Amino acid sequence: MNMTEEKLKIKIPREKEIKNVIVLESEENNQKRSVFGLDGIVFKICSLFSPLLILVLWELLSKLGILDIRLFSTPSLILKSMLPVVISGELFYNTFISIRRIVLGFLAGAIPGVIVGLSMGLFPLIRLVFQPIVSAVFPIPKLAIMPLILLVFGLGEVSKIFVIAMGVFFLVVINTMAGVLNIEQIYLDVAKNYGASRKDFYLTVALPGALPMIFAGFKVAMGTALLLIVAAELSAARAGIGYMIWRAYDMFDIERMFVALIMMSVLGYVFSFVIDWIERLAIPWKHN
Amino acid sequence: MFYKERTIIKLEGVTKVFNVKSQKVTAIEKLNLSIYDGEFLCIVGPSGCGKTTLLRILAGLEQQTSGRVIISPREPEKPLNSMVFQGDSLFPWMTVKQNVAYGLKMRGVAPKDYEKVVAHYINMMGLSKFENAYPHQLSGGMRQRVSVARAFANDPEILLLDEPFGALDEQNRILLQQELLKIWEGTFKTAVFITHSIDEALILGDRVLVMTAHPGRLKAEIKIDLPRPRDTLSMRANKRFVELYEQIWSYLKEEVIKAKSAV
Numbered sequence: 001m002n003m004t005e006e007k008l009k010i011k012i013p014r015e016k017e018i019k020n021v022i023v024l025e026s027e028e029n030n031q032k033r034s035v036f037g038l039d040g041i042v043f044k045i046c047s048l049f050s051p052l053l054i055l056v057l058w059e060l061l062s063k064l065g066i067l068d069i070r071l072f073s074t075p076s077l078i079l080k081s082m083l084p085v086v087i088s089g090e091l092f093y094n095t096f097i098s099i100r101r102i103v104l105g106f107l108a109g110a111i112p113g114v115i116v117g118l119s120m121g122l123f124p125l126i127r128l129v130f131q132p133i134v135s136a137v138f139p140i141p142k143l144a145i146m147p148l149i150l151l152v153f154g155l156g157e158v159s160k161i162f163v164i165a166m167g168v169f170f171l172v173v174i175n176t177m178a179g180v181l182n183i184e185q186i187y188l189d190v191a192k193n194y195g196a197s198r199k200d201f202y203l204t205v206a207l208p209g210a211l212p213m214i215f216a217g218f219k220v221a222m223g224t225a226l227l228l229i230v231a232a233e234l235s236a237a238r239a240g241i242g243y244m245i246w247r248a249y250d251m252f253d254i255e256r257m258f259v260a261l262i263m264m265s266v267l268g269y270v271f272s273f274v275i276d277w278i279e280r281l282a283i284p285w286k287h288n
Numbered sequence: 289m290f291y292k293e294r295t296i297i298k299l300e301g302v303t304k305v306f307n308v309k310s311q312k313v314t315a316i317e318k319l320n321l322s323i324y325d326g327e328f329l330c331i332v333g334p335s336g337c338g339k340t341t342l343l344r345i346l347a348g349l350e351q352q353t354s355g356r357v358i359i360s361p362r363e364p365e366k367p368l369n370s371m372v373f374q375g376d377s378l379f380p381w382m383t384v385k386q387n388v389a390y391g392l393k394m395r396g397v398a399p400k401d402y403e404k405v406v407a408h409y410i411n412m413m414g415l416s417k418f419e420n421a422y423p424h425q426l427s428g429g430m431r432q433r434v435s436v437a438r439a440f441a442n443d444p445e446i447l448l449l450d451e452p453f454g455a456l457d458e459q460n461r462i463l464l465q466q467e468l469l470k471i472w473e474g475t476f477k478t479a480v481f482i483t484h485s486i487d488e489a490l491i492l493g494d495r496v497l498v499m500t501a502h503p504g505r506l507k508a509e510i511k512i513d514l515p516r517p518r519d520t521l522s523m524r525a526n527k528r529f530v531e532l533y534e535q536i537w538s539y540l541k542e543e544v545i546k547a548k549s550a551v
Contacts, residue, residue: 186377189349193371194391194442204390208381285381285422 073254078262081255091244095263098233098240101157102225102271105164110221113172114214118206120173121180134173142167142224143231155236160229167228168221175217179210212286215279222271226264241267292494296362296446296478297323297346302355304341315341317503318355325362328472328479330493332486332540334547338504339482340374343450346480347371361445367391370444372435372452378423384410384434385419391442402441409437412471429460433467440471447472447479453488465491466520473517486536490529491520498539501547508539 055075061067062074069077085091120127120134142163149166153159183205191205233242241260248257299321306313315338323329333339344350345357347369361368370391378387388410392402410419413433423431432452439447453461465488472479483489489496490512498508514528523529 186373186375187379190371190373190377190379190390191394192349193347193369194438195367195394197394200394204379204382204394208379211381283381285424 071254073258078255078258081253082259082262085256085259091259091263094239094241094244094260095267098229098242099267101160101232101240102164102229102267105161105228106168106222106225108161109165109168110172110218113169113217113221114176114207116169117173117176117214118180118202118210120177121183121210122201122206127177134170138170138174142228146232146235150236160232160237160240163232164225164228167224171221171224172214172217175213175220176210179213179217180206182213183209211283215275215283218275218279219272222275223268226268226271230264292324292327294325294362295322296325296360297321297480298356298358300356300358302342302345302352302357304338304345304350305353314503316345316352317505319504319506321497321506323478323480326476326478327494328481328492330481330483330489330496331499332483332489332496332536333499333504333507334501334540334544335484336547337499337501337543339499340450342504343371343448343480343482346446347448359446363445367395367442367444369446369448370439370442371448371450372432372439374451374454376423376431378431378434378438380423383420383422384415384426387423387434388437388441390438391444395442405441405443409441409471410434413437413467429456429464432456432460432464436464436468436471440475445478447477449479449481451482451484454484461488462520468492469518469520486533486540487524489536490514490532491518491523496532496536498536498543501543507543508536510536 058067058072059075062069062072082091116130120130145166146159146163149159149163153162187205187209188201191201196204229240230242230245233240234246237243241263244260245257245264248254248260299319302316302319302321303314304316306315319342331339331342341350345352349371359368379390382390385406389399389402389406392405393399407416407419410416413436415430415433415437418426418430423434426434432455435452439449453464456464469492479492481489481492493512496510496512497506498510499505500507510532512532514523514526514532
């Protein structure tokens with residue numbers, strides 16, 4: 001007896017004989033849905049309270065003497081020492097100085113970075129000429145050339161802005177070029193067929209097409225800029241958040257150091273928020 | 289000797305050889321062909337017969353390896369050709385309006401001069417409500433309508449259409465064929481339309497060329513003596529339509545089988 005015959009022997013039950021009935025509920029009848037809704041709120045509360053929980057834990061561990069209070073301080077002590085730095089304007093002055101250096105350095109690196117990256121993406125000849133230079137200079141840690149930059153530009157603002165610009169430039173170049181190279185050939189064909197000039201290739205195809213990658217580059221570059229500002233303000237700076245951190249180190253003022261670190265974190269958050277906001281404006285076709 | 293009699297494009301022994309992994313692949317071989325001013329020419333052939341290559345050579349996107357292409361436009365001040373590409377070719381970063389206006393903008397026409405033309409073609413394609421939408425907000429059929437509108441708005445002498453409806457579902461394809469006929473009839477533009485559908489070639493074309501499997505050569509030429517203006521639905525019931533369909537299929541069948549056995 002083969003399989004088919006065996007199957008044919010299976011008795012098909014009549015409707016009333018069927019005991020197990022599976023009903024696929026509609027969305028509105030589905031009880032689980034409200035539970036998920038609740039979960040949503042629970043998730044939000046969790047994400048809001050997890051940093052607070054860390055602070056509470058920190059405070060407790062310090063108070064209990066498990067954490068060395070001289071090295072790690074406590075949230076309440078940090079808060080206390082924050083007040084005079086805020087009132088005297090010292091914190092905001094240093095923050096302003098750092099923001100100015102970051103913004104100027106970022107622009108000085110990003111704008112030429114986009115232009116060079118677009119050109120390298122669009123024109124193979126330019127790519128061939130610049131690629132070895134980029135490949136050779138990019139891997140050098142920008143901090144390693146800080147002493148050279150100080151020798152060339154002196155101790156003033158320019159040296160700090162320049163080192164940030166260097167860090168930002170290469171990241172933006174590489175991302176922009178990759179963005180252009182990833183543009184599908186068909187868009188270049190359309191532009192050519194419809195008579196686009198060289199300028200039009202830049203402005204109507206390469207730049208908008210590469211924008212998502214360019215912004216990805218901006219975000220990474222902003223992280224690098226924050227890293228570089230602290231290092232740049234280590235040597236030969238009279239102000240800035242980085243300077244505050246190093247001064248606090250010199251004076252073993254742990255609370256003040258944490259105040260500066262908190263400010264760094266706020267800066268990082270604000271900058272990434274601003275870049276996200278500009279991205280949404282610049283790439284309306286990616287967001288509904 | 290003017291409309292549909294004067295030669296607008298003449299191909300003389302056009303050959304295109306591609307280098308694929310240091311191997312030479314002949315896409316088109318010694319193709320001789322005349323395209324007449326104002327005609328709607330459809331080219332059918334098995335996949336990989338060099339149809340798209342031929343169109344890309346005409347569009348100036350590819351250069352033939354040997355042979356000559358002679359183009360003698362009727363109105364040299366107009367753009368020579370505009371292509372409707374296979375698949376998604378709308379710029380995702382431009383709205384419907386900006387996409388349709390692209391060719392005109394590239395030619396330096398001022399916005400106040402092209403706005404009416406753009407609105408006209410958007411309206412003709414039934415997309416007025418979506419003129420400020422981005423391509424990703426549109427369905428596949430709508431996107432291809434925008435593509436067609438972009439080519440017509442550019443007002444070229446020659447339209448090149450590379451399987452523009454190939455990726456669409458049947459219902460959309462029928463609608464778009466109808467709309468293309470409506471928008472084309474009366475423009476006196478030369479159209480070269482690549483397709484793998486015999487149906488489509490018969491509905492649209494004045495003439496159908498059948499190409500051989502690789503390398504692409506000319507196999508047969510069939511004049512489509514069906515009256516215009518055409519209605520895509522009543523046409524299919526026409527006895528002559530069925531005869532022509534069978535005729536083209538008989539040519540094509542050999543090539544499709546040959547293409548299959550060659551792989």
